[in-house]
Each structure stands twice: as structure tokens, then as C-alpha cells.
Amino acid sequence: MLTERSTLTQYLIEERRRHPGSSGELNSLVLDVALACKAISKRIASGTLTGVLGSAGAVDGQGELLATEIFRRTNEWGGQLAGLASAEPHTIPAEFPRGKYLLVFEPLDGSPNLDVNVSAGSIFSILRAREPGDDARVEDFLQPGTEQVAAGYALYGPSTVLVLTVGAGVQAFTLDPDLGEFFLTRRGVEVPEGTSEYAVNTAHRRSWDAAVKRYIDEALQGSGGPREKDFTMRWVASLVAEAHRILTRGGVFMYTPGDAVIEEAGRLRLLRAANPIGFLIEQAGGLATTGVERLLEVEPEGLDECVGFVFGSREEVERIIRYHSEPTEDTNEPTWNWNPLYGARGLFHPV
Numbered sequence: 501m502l503t504e505r506s507t508l509t510q511y512l513i514e515e516r517r518r519h520p521g522s523s524g525e526l527n528s529l530v531l532d533v534a535l536a537c538k539a540i541s542k543r544i545a546s547g548t549l550t551g552v553l554g555s556a557g558a559v560d561g562q563g564e565l566l567a568t569e570i571f572r573r574t575n576e577w578g579g580q581l582a583g584l585a586s587a588e589p590h591t592i593p594a595e596f597p598r599g600k601y602l603l604v605f606e607p608l609d610g611s612p613n614l615d616v617n618v619s620a621g622s623i624f625s626i627l628r629a630r631e632p633g634d635d636a637r638v639e640d641f642l643q644p645g646t647e648q649v650a651a652g653y654a655l656y657g658p659s660t661v662l663v664l665t666v667g668a669g670v671q672a673f674t675l676d677p678d679l680g681e682f683f684l685t686r687r688g689v690e691v692p693e694g695t696s697e698y699a700v701n702t703a704h705r706r707s708w709d710a711a712v713k714r715y716i717d718e719a720l721q722g723s724g725g726p727r728e729k730d731f732t733m734r735w736v737a738s739l740v741a742e743a744h745r746i747l748t749r750g751g752v753f754m755y756t757p758g759d760a761v762i763e764e765a766g767r768l769r770l771l772r773a774a775n776p777i778g779f780l781i782e783q784a785g786g787l788a789t790t791g792v793e794r795l796l797e798v799e800p801e802g803l804d805e806c807v808g809f810v811f812g813s814r815e816e817v818e819r820i821i822r823y824h825s826e827p828t829e830d831t832n833e834p835t836w837n838w839n840p841l842y843g844a845r846g847l848f849h850p851v
Contacts, residue, residue: 583636610738
């Protein structure tokens, strides 16, 4: 294995050599994030045996709390960060130096899936600090996705896979648990342009805009309908798992503002979930949108802000965007319209 494939460390060193002026701090930070993912993967794999993660942890939130603590402990000490944040910001302890980057992360996406032994994951986004060397403020994290320096996720499934972009395409690394190393297993990942799969929560159909109803209704008509092909629906309720499937075999994922209204607080956070996944998808040749604007150009207004999110194979996302711009006979007002969070730039807000 050591002679057949590059390790994550080797890949990062190779990328650094392409930029002679690089300090190497980004490499160190990515490796610290990878260490956190290794630790979480190990806890998940033995969770029900140790009582730390597994069915009980997935229900009462213990798993997310542990994953958050692991991310903090593995990343706060190295001197690369001015701050890090998940649901709330975390100040670097006084005894550690401050650096020039910010880390935003979703510690355990899809954690309820652990209750039935289904895949979960961690998502991360790396930004430049506004004031390198100083403690980060909340507003320092409120940067659009275009400002990301690196992003990725770890998928905890039959194998643990780390998918990463540093702005030079998308690479996938698989963890060898015996050696404790991530090895490069897919270089230059690209989203297939065509697809016959879509992911949407059909239980929330009552909240959908007419454009999404049109897209799904056409897909359901199969080969005898206007799309002239049969589709398959997938819904894992884990953004990491959905993104990994799309990066592997194409497809389209749709999460609407109406979904968030029905779920009260919403689940797709712009900074720590949608932006890093959107960055990966674009780097792999796909598209990521809110329906009315490029996702990575959304200006964040809060650390915990939710967003409508459509991403995947280019031609399918372009079709959904087009459907939102075309007139429709459906005059029913969507149930999410009253929600001020989505009133100005929701997925289906009229242009």
C-alpha cells in the first residue's frame, strides 16, 4: 500500500510545492482535521461496545457533543487557527498561539442514522482570518463560500473516506485502519453530467414550490414522460452520504426552505454544511445553487443560518434553475413564504 498510493500527507506536500511561497500552515491544519476524523471514525466503529456512540448516543446527542470536542481538541493547539466554530464559536485557549485561518465544521452530520447503523459524517470549511493572530469574532466567520481556502468531509461507513478540495479539484482518500493513514484512492473526482437519480424528502411535498413539483412529477412519469427515462429516488437524511453518492455516480439533491419550515429549526446550515459541500461540487464540475443564485455567493447573515440547497449533476441543476424562472399555473402560495429567514433569498423566492 505504501508504494502503490500516495498518503494524504504526500498529496498535501505535492500541492504545497506548486506554491513556493506557501508556509505549510494549511497542510498542518488539514492534517489536524484528518486526525479528528480518524478519532471520530474509531469511536463510531466501537460506539455501541463502549457506550460512547451508537444507538443511545445518536438519540440523546452525546455523539455530536463528543465529535465537537474531538474537533476542538485536535485543532485548537497547533497555531494555525484564529478561531473555530460549529453551532457556536470557540475561542482558542490563551496558552495556544493564534494563526491565520478559521475552521467551521459540522461535527456529526446525519447522527440520527447511527441509531440504525447507517452512514454519518463530518463536514469542514477553512477560511482566512480577518485579523491573523487575533481572536476571531463571530462576524469574521460570516464569509461567502467563494472565500473558502479548503473544504471537505469524512464519511463514516463500511470504510472511512475523506473527500477534500484545496481549490485544485477534488480528491478522495480512504483510511487504512491498520496503519492509521488516509491513502489517495480517487484523484480528480468529477460529478457525472447525466443522471437518473434524485434525492428529495417526499414527505414534505406539501411545502414544495411548483417548480420542484414539476421536476419530480416529470421524473415519476419515467420513460413514458417528458424526460424519456426512468428515475430512482434516494434519501439518506445525511448530507455527507448524499454528496458522496452524487460525487460517485451523479444525481441531484434538493433541500427546500419548505423542508426547513416543517422541521422548525431547519437542518442545512449555510456556513458549516452547504458552503463546503457546494465548494466540493463545483470543484468536481457540478453545480450548487439556492435556486435563484449561486450558493457560494450568498452573503451569510448569521453563524447558524439555514439555506435552501440544490446541487449535483450540471444538466439536472440547470433544469431546476430554469423551472424556477419559467411561469407556472400553480398559484398556491408555498407554506414557507411567511418565514423571514427565507423571505429575501429563499430557494423559491421570485426574482
